[in-house]
Amino acid sequence: MATPLLLLLYLATVGSDNIDLPMFGAPINNITIPVGREANLVCTVDNLATYKVAWLRIETQTILTIHTHVITKNRRIGVTHSDPRTWNLHIREVQESDRGWYMCQINTDPMKSQAGFLNVVVPPDILDHPTSTDMVVREGSSVALTCAASGSPNPSIVWRREAGEAIVLNDGTQAMTYEGAVLNISRVNRLHMGAYLCIASNGVPPSVSKRIVLIVHFPPMISVPNQLVGAREGQQLSLECHSEAYPKSINYWTRDKGQMIFHGANFEPEMLDKAYRVIMKLNIRAIHPSDFGVYMCVAKNALGVTDGSIKVYKITDDNSIRISGRNEVVLDANSEDSTLYSGHKPSRQNARDSGKDQEPTSGGYQIYFKASFFIYWSFTNIWLSWIFVHI
Numbered sequence: 001m002a003t004p005l006l007l008l009l010y011l012a013t014v015g016s017d018n019i020d021l022p023m024f025g026a027p028i029n030n031i032t033i034p035v036g037r038e039a040n041l042v043c044t045v046d047n048l049a050t051y052k053v054a055w056l057r058i059e060t061q062t063i064l065t066i067h068t069h070v071i072t073k074n075r076r077i078g079v080t081h082s083d084p085r086t087w088n089l090h091i092r093e094v095q096e097s098d099r100g101w102y103m104c105q106i107n108t109d110p111m112k113s114q115a116g117f118l119n120v121v122v123p124p125d126i127l128d129h130p131t132s133t134d135m136v137v138r139e140g141s142s143v144a145l146t147c148a149a150s151g152s153p154n155p156s157i158v159w160r161r162e163a164g165e166a167i168v169l170n171d172g173t174q175a176m177t178y179e180g181a182v183l184n185i186s187r188v189n190r191l192h193m194g195a196y197l198c199i200a201s202n203g204v205p206p207s208v209s210k211r212i213v214l215i216v217h218f219p220p221m222i223s224v225p226n227q228l229v230g231a232r233e234g235q236q237l238s239l240e241c242h243s244e245a246y247p248k249s250i251n252y253w254t255r256d257k258g259q260m261i262f263h264g265a266n267f268e269p270e271m272l273d274k275a276y277r278v279i280m281k282l283n284i285r286a287i288h289p290s291d292f293g294v295y296m297c298v299a300k301n302a303l304g305v306t307d308g309s310i311k312v313y314k315i316t317d318d319n320s321i322r323i324s325g326r327n328e329v330v331l332d333a334n335s336e337d338s339t340l341y342s343g344h345k346p347s348r349q350n351a352r353d354s355g356k357d358q359e360p361t362s363g364g365y366q367i368y369f370k371a372s373f374f375i376y377w378s379f380t381n382i383w384l385s386w387i388f389v390h391i
Contacts, residue, residue: 020047022106025085028116034204035122039091043104043114046085051106055079055089058101058115065089096120096152124155124200126210131198137188139218145183147198147210155200159183162195162211190216190244190276219304220245222297227308230315231287239282239310241297246276249299253282256294256309266291287312 025044033039045053055064063071065079078090091098099120105113127148137143149155159178161167166174170186185192193216201207223242231237243251253261253269261267261282270281280297292314298307 020049021108022046022048022051022112024104024106024112024114028102028104028114030117030119032119032121033094035094035096035120037094039094039098039118039120041089041091041102041104041116041118043087043089044085045087045104045106048084048106051108053087054105054107055087056103056105058103064102091118094118094120096122120152121202121204122150122152123204123206124149124151124202124208126198126200126208131210132212134213134215136215136217139189139216141188142184142186143188143214145185145196145198145212145214147181147183147200147212149200149208151200151202151204153202153204155202157181158199158201160197160199162197165194167196168192185214188214188216190218190246192216193246193276215246217246217303218244220249220299220301220306222299222306222308224297224308224310227310229310229312231292231312232315233287233289235287237284237287237312239284239295239297239312241280241308241310243278243280243297243299244276245278245299245301245303247301247303248273248276249278249301251278251280251297251299253280254296254298256296261295289314 022045025046028041028043031039031041041055043053043055052067054066056062057064064074064077065071068079068081070077070079076092078092080088080090082088087104089102089104099118101115101117103113103115105111127150129148130146131148132144132146135143135145145159147157147159149157157180159167159180160176166176167178167183168174168185168191169178170184183196193214195211195213197209197211199207199209221244225240225242229237229239239253243249251271253267255261261269263269266285266288268283268285270283272279272281278299280299282295282297284291292312295310295312296307297310298305300306
């Protein structure tokens with residue numbers, strides 16, 4: 001192929017009496033072009049005279065242009081002769097297949113040539129397969145989020161959470177980003193739930209991303225901040241429970257005998273939900289004698305049902321100090337009456353694992369101490385009075 005090419009160039013030469021032969025004025029610069037743009041390779045020749053300049057594709061040994069004529073049938077190829085020294089090869093709408101070496105050749109004897117490289121870069125693109133789609137998993141299972149991308153150079157993959165939370169890794173550490181095509185999460189829990197962004201970049205703009213939502217299903221769980229609440233008749237009161245469940249649970253209040261509490265003249269149930277968490281409130285406008293007793297907060301979804309209880313007792317002048325002391329003991333999260341429910345009464349270890357444990361406050365012990373001191377002081381006064389009377 002090379003011999004006919006040289007013969008063609010030689011035959012195209014018009015005889016010249018010039019003593020100075022053509023020579024290249026500058027090397028061909030290697031260029032990098034994003035796919036879809038136009039590439040322009042420049043060949044500078046001095047003292048061309050009646051010699052001819054041709055452009056060739058080295059990998060395929062294809063003649064592209066001779067002088068000002070386009071030889072190839074590729075309509076994206078063009079040639080311009082902007083001044084006597086400069087010959088420009090144009091490649092419009094560059095494709096990845098255009099990447100390679102291009103030769104500028106002068107038909108002297110021997111032939112003179114030089115080459116330049118065209119590098120075609122491609123911005124990243126996330127592939128539909130095998131990239132993960134939105135996933136639904138049960139709590140405690142393992143999951144692998146996968147992101148596959150194409151591009152040139154090969155893209156790098158970075159994961160981050162859409163809402164800005166840290167990613168909890170398998171070794172227990174947390175990171176704001178994770179680099180790699182696969183994000184493995186073992187023993188998924190509700191804290192992993194949310195939208196993850198797979199971001200592919202390779203230095204060729206624009207970077208691209210895909211949003212993958214991880215949904216974690218788990219049965220309801222209820223925690224009760226205060227299981228024992230004292231109130232006086234006529235007092236306004238608000239009871240509160242915290243519920244976690246997904247799919248979202250149905251939440252409602254009942255009395256101890258199972259009767260459901262609806263919005264009415266004296267009761268106002270209120271639900272404040274955020275993602276899988278719900279704050280259940282029962283607002284009582286004015287406590288009546290029949291309102292003292294046990295209230296149940298209930299959460300139910302397709303995976304289970306659980307409840308928590310709150311006892312509302314009557315405060316009187318005679319028992320306010322004594323009961324206040326007992327109330328602090330009941331609220332101790334380390335007591336046998338745990339405030340965490342999940343269908344059955346869990347162990348303290350489960351309560352600690354759920355992050356719902358509360359440290360006993362020093363205020364409760366102070367009140368209890370004051371109440372005990374008051375009883376001791378009253379008993380001492382009665383004993384001294386009896387002694388003075390009988391002396």
